[in-house]
Amino acid sequence: MVFSPTAGVASALLLVTPYTPNIATIETTPGCLTDNFYGTYGGRSIFHLPPTCLETSSIKALSTQSASLFPYVANGERQLVWLQESAIDSSLVTPEYEAEVQGFFRWLGEDGYSMGSGQQLSSHQRLLSSADRPQVELHLVDLQPEGGSYGLIAVEPSLAPNIEALLPRYWKPYVLPKQPASYLPVPKPAIEHVRNLLETVRFDPVVSSLVNGISLNQMRDDIRWLTGEDGKSGIISRHSFAEGSRVAASWLKERFEETGATCELKTFLTGFAPNVACKYSASEDTTSTVLISGHYDSRGSFGSQRAPGGNDDGSGTIALLGIARVVARTGLTFRSNVELVAFAGEEQGLYGSKAYAREMREKNANITVMIQADMLGYHRPGEPPQLGLPMYIGTPEVAHLVSNMSAIYSPELSVGYTAACCSDHQSFHEQGYASTQVFERAGPIADPMYHNSGDLSERPGYDLSQIRSIAKVQFATLLHAAGFDLPSDEDLN
Numbered sequence: 001m002v003f004s005p006t007a008g009v010a011s012a013l014l015l016v017t018p019y020t021p022n023i024a025t026i027e028t029t030p031g032c033l034t035d036n037f038y039g040t041y042g043g044r045s046i047f048h049l050p051p052t053c054l055e056t057s058s059i060k061a062l063s064t065q066s067a068s069l070f071p072y073v074a075n076g077e078r079q080l081v082w083l084q085e086s087a088i089d090s091s092l093v094t095p096e097y098e099a100e101v102q103g104f105f106r107w108l109g110e111d112g113y114s115m116g117s118g119q120q121l122s123s124h125q126r127l128l129s130s131a132d133r134p135q136v137e138l139h140l141v142d143l144q145p146e147g148g149s150y151g152l153i154a155v156e157p158s159l160a161p162n163i164e165a166l167l168p169r170y171w172k173p174y175v176l177p178k179q180p181a182s183y184l185p186v187p188k189p190a191i192e193h194v195r196n197l198l199e200t201v202r203f204d205p206v207v208s209s210l211v212n213g214i215s216l217n218q219m220r221d222d223i224r225w226l227t228g229e230d231g232k233s234g235i236i237s238r239h240s241f242a243e244g245s246r247v248a249a250s251w252l253k254e255r256f257e258e259t260g261a262t263c264e265l266k267t268f269l270t271g272f273a274p275n276v277a278c279k280y281s282a283s284e285d286t287t288s289t290v291l292i293s294g295h296y297d298s299r300g301s302f303g304s305q306r307a308p309g310g311n312d313d314g315s316g317t318i319a320l321l322g323i324a325r326v327v328a329r330t331g332l333t334f335r336s337n338v339e340l341v342a343f344a345g346e347e348q349g350l351y352g353s354k355a356y357a358r359e360m361r362e363k364n365a366n367i368t369v370m371i372q373a374d375m376l377g378y379h380r381p382g383e384p385p386q387l388g389l390p391m392y393i394g395t396p397e398v399a400h401l402v403s404n405m406s407a408i409y410s411p412e413l414s415v416g417y418t419a420a421c422c423s424d425h426q427s428f429h430e431q432g433y434a435s436t437q438v439f440e441r442a443g444p445i446a447d448p449m450y451h452n453s454g455d456l457s458e459r460p461g462y463d464l465s466q467i468r469s470i471a472k473v474q475f476a477t478l479l480h481a482a483g484f485d486l487p488s489d490e491d492l493n
Helices: 005-010 049-054 095-110 157-166 188-199 205-211 214-227 245-257 313-331 353-364 396-409 424-428 464-482
Strands: 012-018 037-041 044-046 068-070 080-083 126-130 139-144 149-153 171-175 260-265 276-278 286-297 337-343 366-375 384-391 414-416 435-437
Touching: 012 139, 012 276, 037 080, 139 188, 149 157, 157 171, 188 366, 188 384, 188 396, 205 313, 205 396, 205 464, 214 245, 214 414, 214 464, 245 260, 245 276, 245 313, 245 337, 276 353, 286 313, 286 353, 286 464, 313 337, 313 366, 313 464, 337 353, 337 464, 353 424, 366 424, 384 396, 384 435, 384 464, 396 435, 396 464, 424 435, 435 464
Parallel strands: 286 337, 286 366, 366 435, 384 414
Antiparallel strands: 012 044, 012 068, 037 044, 080 149, 080 171, 126 139, 139 149, 260 276, 276 337
16 A cells, blocks of 8 residues: 555545455444444445554555555545445456446536546546536446456545446446544344354254245235235335336235235335334344345346346345245244334445334444345356345354354255355344345346346346245244244134
């Protein structure tokens, strides 16, 4: 990393460093950074770097290969937004996509929105900005192909929710907090709780019977309704700003309530569809809560009105519904509180889950395990059904718990890690909750209909059986973490 005098003209410095357990651990990171943490995005942690921090040995030891320094003219009226190219399989990097990316950056320059002539900061970093349009700055860093590309922009707050519509198809935005805050680790007692759950994992024939009760045919009906493929829902798009997302939210609330849950449509930002938050109260006197989730909003092709979201993330949403229907059919009760939440605003930068996780932290909610399901339905022809766990963001112990449950209750899944990042579990991880994500592939994203208007359920590679297998893993983990009881014969009579 180069700390040059020229960087001193900026009123602020942002340090971007690869996410590792060490850099995100207070014991090994200087307090001047952990007290000025913006978050982790796409495998990169972002810190505000105070001048006094430059002199610490830990900062000086960071290599030029592992960290980047962004001079930034701080302005309280601007919103920082991280732009991240998703971890995609090489098969998706087509000439058409490359032209789309080039066109995006060309548009930025020709529109005068940013870019200008560009100022070289290092061998791989440029500051791209425009003197006539100071409301937008763009810092772009090109990395090795396997690492993807990322950028950091500063925009007027009103523009931030709409950035997603301007990005190339495999890029996602993540809105940074208005101000850096102290890094909030998952507390050691919370991690110890998950480790205790790991020690007690055993095959349970009752759990096996329950998870196998998830209906494949019902999941097929549910996804066809959400995508509009059945011709009944009238949904064309579940984009967070589209009317179809409101239709979907009301429908989801009704379906979950039919299973005995208490549900609420929780608004979080004007213009966005609401979160659908559903709860099953604990049968015992406890504050502990297990939360599983997906996001029901979708994203389509640029310029298209259609955004069916069959895989991203209709698949995670129908997994929740499948679990809820078994709860209703069997009459089981949970010993801990359980929440099933379908988030909106994920595609625009985790807006819905950030608001919900922040609310939970303000309430000091006792969320013991959180699992997000995002994109469960695709694998390439010839590949086995898979389960991907996050390589970067999340609590390793929760991922380990999920992996063990998969080995017992869905052994047909090949389990591994994925660099695909990041979904709504990140919002909870940042608030100090033990969390992880389940994904469709042990590797990068390979679905050719990712962020595409062709993301339907009736197409090659879309595998409802894989969705069901992963839903079984989620359900088994939920049953183990929350505890449960089935009605006795007397109750049934």
